[in-house]
Amino acid sequence: MLHPHTTPHPGILIEAAELRIVSLPLLTPFVISTGTMTGRTFPLLVLKGDGLEGVAEGVMDPTPDYLEETIPGAMAFLRDVLLPQIVGKRFASPYELEPILSPWRGNRMAKAVVEMAVWDLWAKSLNLPLKAVLGGVRNHVDVGVSLGIAPIGKTLERVEEAVSQGYKRTKLKISRGHDVKIVEAVRAAHPDIKLTVDANTDYGLADLQVLQALDEFALDYIEQPLAFDDIHDHAKVQAGLRTALCLDESIRSAGDARKALEIGAGRVINIKVGRVGGFAAARAIHDTCAAFDVPVWCGGMLESGIGRAHNIHLATLANFTKPGDTSSASRYFSHDIINEPLEAVDGQMPVPMNGPGIGVTLNRDYLETVTEHAEEILA
Ligand code: OSB
């Protein structure tokens, strides 16, 4: 792994920032316990310096559905606070962002947008793929699908399709009242597939019987059954189940991961680089989990090709041993804002390497047509 102290490198100058809001329609509405998504609207940041561009997208929603952060809040924080602190400055490495980002409370999704764009720019300035500067160990990552809540018949069709395409794991979104029967039907049709469920926080301790019923289907894990801000009760539930719990919303930092694993709140962690504040935090969580002998996998937030590319590079780290959520972009979008297709083959997603950094390039013409708002921050 490259380390800033051993790299003779002038650093990266950030001369200007381009901040957009982009909106892509989804081919199919995506239903989870907190609501239905018909499109993906997200902030897109392009940092420019030394003739290079570092790009990243945000994973916050327009309203605080998945977690507390929102696009309007992130745009204000980026425009008024974070970007003025980095535009016009030179950074030896992304690690130098820490004193700028860490004093501000929370807002990890907004911080991640800046941090991830700087990693891309830094890797490009070193003429290396992002996976190389992160310390990744593979050129393909195993992926599965995440299937939204749908009637049993439709769900069985989607599972059949994903399995026939070679995806390595099928994750079913569940919610109260849309759970045991659907899982039972899918398991009966596919006795041997790697199957998981994701409740996106819909259950409480009063639903223990439902979670115990799900314990009968040899699930690889049950993802985030309880509240986003509650690891304590996850430990209570885990103690009564054979199936591993996987934490998503509840884990924002390596400290969260340590506390959760110390009390037995789960045995798997879903790392989303856009949720935890960027690659430094994502890697710290990855390392903490490895120290506990706990496997991790790379989640997704219906990202465009830019966020997908970041996720794929992250998932090349050694302890990402369970299939991630970065399935083919064509499952979600008819057109993407990047030029390269990101398509899985037999459940394996190749790491994009069309050039250094994240290895994908913006399709500027299409980007213009899906941009709702654009502004520039100059030094
Ligand atoms: O909990 O993992 C989640 C999508 C939106 C919000 C939350 C989640 C998801 C997914 C989609 O599961 C994964 C993907 O990007 O394909």
Ligand code: MG
């Ligand atoms: Mg999840």
